[in-house]
Amino acid sequence: MISDWLKIGFKSFFGMILMFSSFTGFGHELRGKIYDSYQNPVAGVGVYNKTTEAFTYSGINGYFEFDSISVNDVLYFYSLGFRTTSRTVAEEDLDSSVAIVLEEAPVSLEQIVLISKLDAFSRMVRIDTEQNPVRSSQEVLRRVPGLLIGQHAGGGKAEQLFLRGFDLDHGTDISISVDDMPVNMVSHAHGQGYADLHFLIPETLDKLDFEKGPYKAEYGNFATAGNVSIKTKKKIDQNRITLEAGDFNTLRMVGLMKILETTNTQAYVASEGVLTDGYFTSPQNFNRLNLMGNFHFSKEGESLRLAASHFQSRWDASGQIPQRAVDQGIIGRFGSIDDTEGGMTSRTNLWMNHYKSIDDHQSVKTSAYVTAYDFELYSNFTFFLEDPVNGDQIRQKEDRLILGAKTVYSKKIHTTEDDSHAELDLGTGFRYDKVSDVELSRTRNRTETLENLALGQIDEFNGFAFANLEYRLGKWTINPALRADYFSFQYENELTDTYDLQRKAKLFLAPKLNILHTFSPDLQAYAKTGFGFHSNDTRVVIANRGEKVLPLAFGSDLGINWKPDSRLAINAGVWGLWMQQEFVYVGDAGIVEPSGRTRRVGADLGIRYELNDKLYMYGDINYTYARFTGAATGEDFIPLAPDLTSAGGFTYVGFKNVEASLQYRYIKDRPANEGNSIVAEGYFVTDLNLNYTYKNLSLGLVIENLFDTEWNETQFATVSRLRNEQEAVDEIHFTPGTPFFIRGRLSFTF
The missing domain is CATH 2.60.40.1120 (Carboxypeptidase-like, regulatory domain)
Structure with missing residues (x-):
């Protein structure tokens, strides 16, 4: 059918x-x-x-x-x-x-008109960032309504993501890009779709767009629950030096400097350094360095951007601790069973964006990138379950080279016969990943390798093409689209005695159809439907002999964008998403494995309101009913899938150069296993930002967890055994969330 x-x-x-x-x-x-x-x-x-x-x-x-x-x-x-x-x-x-x-x-809701565009809600949400600028790379993704994050490895590993009833792990079902360069890593040593955004310097953020569901033809792999597209600044208006210092020996330094500025050409460099011991009993010894250089040339009908960045980080971690160890007084909430966890990583990027206007109706956009990346992570999820003598520490490691490019031809089509308008986009591109020595090993004390569990070479190629048509007739916008993706998976197993190279290939076609009706400049209704996919890890593809290579997702959305007043904007909708295959975290191996079919249905509500020119308020509430299909009733819960989340806050700007913002995030209790016999506790956390500006000097105060709430940032149902235990125990293992954390900020512009 x-x-x-x-x-x-x-x-x-x-x-x-x-x-x-x-x-x-x-x-x-x-x-x-x-x-x-x-x-x-x-x-x-x-x-x-x-x-x-x-x-x-x-x-x-x-x-x-x-x-x-x-x-x-x-x-x-x-x-x-x-x-x-x-x-x-x-x-x-x-x-x-x-x-x-x-x-x-100044950015205002009054500047938004609801005509013909399918991404009206994304435009509304941009005001959140303009009114309250992002202060850290972790905050960037939190600006997407319904998207929550959690860190559980000392701040150096990519965050765990939650959206639309998904525990996305580190990015399995959400596509993230920066300036058209993908952030997600395919066939990653730690998890499929791994998306580490820490190479982004938050002060360089220009614009954030998003789409929930698999409805945009421009985005392919991982764009099932949604996609996030981040754009960085092409130029900066002022030079800036920022210094932050706070609790737990935290220090952050940022610099943005113009190095060239003419009528057609701009260039700047940006840098960031972060040091902290963290709030754990064992110091994290965390450090991160970011460097970025940007060159932009533009003239009538053409622009060229060249950018480069380098990121590196090193850290120690206390890991996820079992609840029983805290209850029995063996350790405190911020203690550890194995404090030798941690890792190191780096990413170097070079990317290009070019735009050329052929004439008033035709244009071509091209982007290209090259990335060199390495990663090494030490974890211990089960302590002494597998090896009572040496412990269960594992190492996940890889070195990677990524090459990719994309070209999109756009043509505007106008007809005088029925006053209709259309815009056709035709795109094509590729991505190639060369992953050397991707490894999973048992180790001791991060210095001794006890056993290699997996070691090999991965070559993964993704070629794609898409066609997207937006046809506007009167108050209707009809958007059919088609995307084709070809994948080649190749794995060389280096643990066999003889040469062992295997390859599989797969083609995926994804049609999409979006319909928008504009009742007035203040009200529009939309219906979206489409197919999407996430690719499986190359090692899983080879092991399963090419079965379930690109699990299919089918989604549909129905909703409205409404401005009942020039200062009030509302988004409301219902949706459904069906997945051919789910990924479930396996704590005792530190990996994820494919599971069964799932269905999710839900409702979203977002409100943005400007009480006056000084006070801006926003809030989002998201509900999801998520279950495995085909499983026995009562055993069909999707582990860690949140069913109710909310985030919001307010920003006040203007009184004697003082700016203030208060933000909250909430997630309800959720099942941690298929039978819901183990529950991951929810939380409600509030953050405060204060800022005072005098001429070119800015003083700020950032307080995370203002009310010092005791909360667990990430939680897993894991079978583990402590050193002196005779039997293994299946229960919640957690990473405690940030306690009351205050830091000051001094910024100077010139």
Whole structure:
């Protein structure tokens, strides 16, 4: 049945592409370009004809056009960060190209108009970041509504992620990218989809976009629960030096410096250093260094960006501790059973983004990247379960080289016959991972290798192509899309006596269809549906002889974006997501393994409200019903899948140069095993930020866990045995969350 549906969808989709590509007559009754005060083109500006209720958006080169327009029609121009501008169409406008200059203004909900765009909610959420800038790399992902994170390895390992009833581990079902460079690691030594975002310097963050569900053709592997696209700054307005110091011997230093600034060219460097002992009994000895250089050149119709970064980190960790050890007084909440855990990692990136406008209706975007990465992690999840003498410490290690590129051709299509508009995107690209000496070994005290459990070489290639059509007719936007992914998995086992190289290949086709109806500039309804996938680890693919290589996901969303008032924005929706295969954490081996089919249904509600020019409030609440399908009732819970989460806060700006923000995050108790006999405790944690600015000097205070709540940041149901125990015990193992943690910040701009 699904195959029949796919065939019909493919025929209809390509039929629409051919139909719209055949139109060559354009009715340019009003056309123009939109610029900022520096004469730079502004993309994504909403242009709304209040007289006829027609609408459009400016392209990357700032170009827009209207058909069937009349003298005295009133046009409104909306864009975040710019003052809303209106223009009454004059007779001379119809015979020439007009230039619209937008004036910069503080970001406000009033600047959002709900016309034709499928990512309206993502645009609303950008205001959260503008009103309350991100202070750490961990905060970046928390800005996605419904996405919660947890750290459980001394701050150096990628965070554990939760979204839409998923325990995403470190990124198995969420695609994360920075400037079109993927963050997720395929066939990673520690976990499939591993996404370590610590190479991002938070002060360089420019924009964060997201999509929940598998609905965007541009994103393939891991984009099932959703995707997060991060853009860094192309240029900086001011030089900045920041120093932070706080509890637990914490020190952070940041620098952003311009090194070149002309009319068409800008360049800057950014650096970050972090040191801390952490709040555990055994010091973490944590250190992290980030360096980034950025060069940007732009002229009319073309831009080029070159950037490079280097990240390295080293740390010790106290690991996840069993609840019984705390209850019996063997250790305290911040103690450890094995404090020799920890690791080291580094990532070096070089990436390029190029845009070229062929003419007012056609453009090409190209991105390319190369990444050198290494990783070494020591963990002990089960203590003395497997080896009562030496303990169960393991090492996971790899060295990796990644190469990739993507090109997208865009064409705007206008027809004068029915005043319809369409935009066609055709993209293609590849990603190649060369993973050397990917290892899982038993070790002792991080110095002695006791046994190699797995050791090999991985070559994984992903080639892809996609077509995306956005067709606008009146108040309707119809968005059919198709993506094709080809994977080649190759693994050489280095533990066999003879040469052992195996290879599997797989093709995946993912049709998608999104429909949007704009009732007015203040109300839109949407329906989204589509297929997606996550790839399995190469070693799993080879071991299973190519079975379940690319587990399928099917999702659907139905919801509204509504602005009942110019200062109030609401997103509400219901959704469902069905997965062909789930990943479940296996604590005693420090790995994840595939499990059965799952279904999730849920509801999301997000509210953003500006009480006045100084006070901004937001909140999101997300509910999910998540179960394995085919399992016995009562044994079908998905371990660690959250069913109720919420996050929100408020920001106050303006009183005597003082800024204040209070933020909370909440997660309800959730099952830790399939039978729900072991429960992972929920939490409610509040953070506070205060900032005072005087001229070019800024003083800040950051308090994490303001009310000193006792909470567990990450939790797992794990079978373990302590040194003097005769029998193994299956219970909650946890990493305690941050206690009251205060640090001060001094920032100087020039």
